[in-house]
Amino acid sequence: xxxxxxxxxxxxxxxxxxxxxxxxxxxRLVGCxxxxxxxxxxxxxxxxxxxxxxxxxxxxINNKSINIITKQQPVATDLRVIISSIKVSYELLRIxxxxxxxxxxxxxxxxxxxxxxxxxxxxxxxxxxMLVDVKTAxxxxxxxxxxxxxxxxxxxxxxxVQITTSDVFDMPDSFITGQSxxxxxxxxxxxxxxxxxxxxxxxxxxxxxxx
Amino acid sequence: MTxxxxxxxxxxxxxxxxxSTDAGTLSNDNRKNVFSSKNFNLWYGDNxxxxxxxxxFKENDISAIIGPSGCGKSTFVxxxxxxxxxxPIVRTEGQIIYKDRDIFEKSFTKEELRTKVGMVFQKPNPxxxxxxxxxxxxxxxxxxxxxxxxxxxxxSSLRDAAIWDELKDRLHxxxxxxxxxxxxxxxxxxxxxxxxxxxxMDEPTSALDPISTIKVEDLMKxxxxxxxxxxxxxxxxxxxxxxxxTAFFYEGxxxxxxxxxxxxxxxxxKRTEDYVSGRxx
Numbered sequence: 154x155x156x157x158x159x160x161x162x163x164x165x166x167x168x169x170x171x172x173x174x175x176x177x178x179x180x181r182l183v184g185c186x187x188x189x190x191x192x193x194x195x196x197x198x199x200x201x202x203x204x205x206x207x208x209x210x211x212x213x214i215n216n217k218s219i220n221i222i223t224k225q226q227p228v229a230t231d232l233r234v235i236i237s238s239i240k241v242s243y244e245l246l247r248i249x250x251x252x253x254x255x256x257x258x259x260x261x262x263x264x265x266x267x268x269x270x271x272x273x274x275x276x277x278x279x280x281x282x283m284l285v286d287v288k289t290a291x292x293x294x295x296x297x298x299x300x301x302x303x304x305x306x307x308x309x310x311x312x313x314v315q316i317t318t319s320d321v322f323d324m325p326d327s328f329i330t331g332q333s334x335x336x337x338x339x340x341x342x343x344x345x346x347x348x349x350x351x352x353x354x355x356x357x358x359x360x361x362x363x364x
Numbered sequence: 365m366t367x368x369x370x371x372x373x374x375x376x377x378x379x380x381x382x383x384s385t386d387a388g389t390l391s392n393d394n395r396k397n398v399f400s401s402k403n404f405n406l407w408y409g410d411n412x413x414x415x416x417x418x419x420x421f422k423e424n425d426i427s428a429i430i431g432p433s434g435c436g437k438s439t440f441v442x443x444x445x446x447x448x449x450x451x452p453i454v455r456t457e458g459q460i461i462y463k464d465r466d467i468f469e470k471s472f473t474k475e476e477l478r479t480k481v482g483m484v485f486q487k488p489n490p491x492x493x494x495x496x497x498x499x500x501x502x503x504x505x506x507x508x509x510x511x512x513x514x515x516x517x518x519x520s521s522l523r524d525a526a527i528w529d530e531l532k533d534r535l536h537x538x539x540x541x542x543x544x545x546x547x548x549x550x551x552x553x554x555x556x557x558x559x560x561x562x563x564x565m566d567e568p569t570s571a572l573d574p575i576s577t578i579k580v581e582d583l584m585k586x587x588x589x590x591x592x593x594x595x596x597x598x599x600x601x602x603x604x605x606x607x608x609x610t611a612f613f614y615e616g617x618x619x620x621x622x623x624x625x626x627x628x629x630x631x632x633x634k635r636t637e638d639y640v641s642g643r644x645x
Contacts (some may be wrong), residue, residue, distance in 0.1 A: 156644060157641075157643055158645050160642070226600075228600070228629070229628060229629055229630060229637045232629070233629075233630075266555050360630035
């Protein structure tokens with residue numbers, strides 16, 4: 154008889170739920186900048202609505218984690234995985250909220266400045282690649298890749314600084330300027346949350362906090 | 365048992381010949397050792413039950429010993445006060461040092477050793493006597509006759525065992541009339557009455573209910589201020605809750621000995637992790 158079959162099954166379910174949450178958040182992220190320049194606001198409204206599923210899944214992961222801790226009294230790697238599942242799912246929820254905020258920008262206005270859109274789209278792509286690579290680093294236990302992902306957040310930060318401080322975008326309308334800077338801020342925050350997930354994955358893999 | 369575990373345990377003896385020498389020694393701690401075993405081996409007849417045990421136990425620590433049934437943890441603890449020698453076919457090699465003296469030296473009698481090293485067993489084992497006589501038994505054997513001194517020893521031992529307030533008006537009742545948890549704390553008081561330095565505990569709460577267990581655990585944390593405690597336990601959570609260091613025994617070897625936090629959060633050996641997480645044993 155395999156010992157602790159139910160515990161092993163519950164841990165596998167928890168793992169799958171966190172991966173599912175990551176996939177759903179990534180799907181919400183991809184194309185969000187295209188949506189804020191889209192004539193039709195319906196997509197933005199639908200995407201905002203879809204954020205509710207992320208909230209439900211994050212709560213389910215928390216409840217599942219608490220339940221496993223209560224019933225199974227995990228230690229060592231198991232406990233790290235559970236605690237990190239709670240933290241990672243929270244970071245994914247925060248990413249999702251920032252994505253919703255981006256879609257809300259579209260409900261208020263259309264941003265169609267090409268120079269600006271190119272940079273926002275680059276920020277989105279960088280964030281998307283970071284998120285995908287975190288999953289790869291976890292699957293392959295690649296510590297070097299995790300450190301690289303953490304460093305790559307500075308690329309997103311640099312674009313944010315450029316958008317908020319440069320006057321090359323020729324933005325005549327102060328309201329649109331403000332909304333553009335908010336969009337950039339949301340993407341910059343998404344990068345920060347992915348960086349936090351990388352730290353958490355590093356803790357799961359090594360039991361050590363990356364400085 | 366998972367396939368991984370099979371592979372791990374299959375090669376255990378070979379791995380431990382290399383690792384057990386260092387497995388038990390904790391570094392960066394300047395406190396004195398109350399007990400040190402050095403290349404300690406024990407046989408029951410032809411059965412090599414303990415193999416090259418090298419362990420240091422620091423004073424005023426609670427040191428837990430964990431491991432599956434038959435791994436040698438109780439045998440090792442009973443070696444520390446030489447109780448294991450009650451088994452006629454036992455043979456030992458190596459050293460167990462108690463405060464700079466080898467306990468197997470001819471000049472170090474078992475009686476002298478056992479005044480320094482008290483023991484509490486799995487099941488409460490009070491004598492069929494009054495609570496007072498149970499606690500006063502050890503001091504009387506050591507020649508204390510004066511009632512005033514015995515009264516003081518009984519009171520201070522029961523106070524140290526955190527049971528004085530419950531029993532001070534029942535001292536002359538038979539100890540068998542107490543609850544299991546109370547009996548066990550009386551047994552702890554009886555061990556304290558001879559003023560030992562070390563208290564050995566062999567699964568001291570396995571026969572107790574959860575409330576009594578917590579009381580004994582709280583008592584252990586209080587006692588470590590004045591005593592060193594070495595406790596064998598099958599209860600992983602208990603080892604995690606009460607101990608400062610934990611040694612994991614497997615098939616007569618010490619697989620890993622480290623701070624309890626390390627053993628339960630990030631053990632170095634996969635067998636330790638598998639055991640503490642309940643995946644084998």
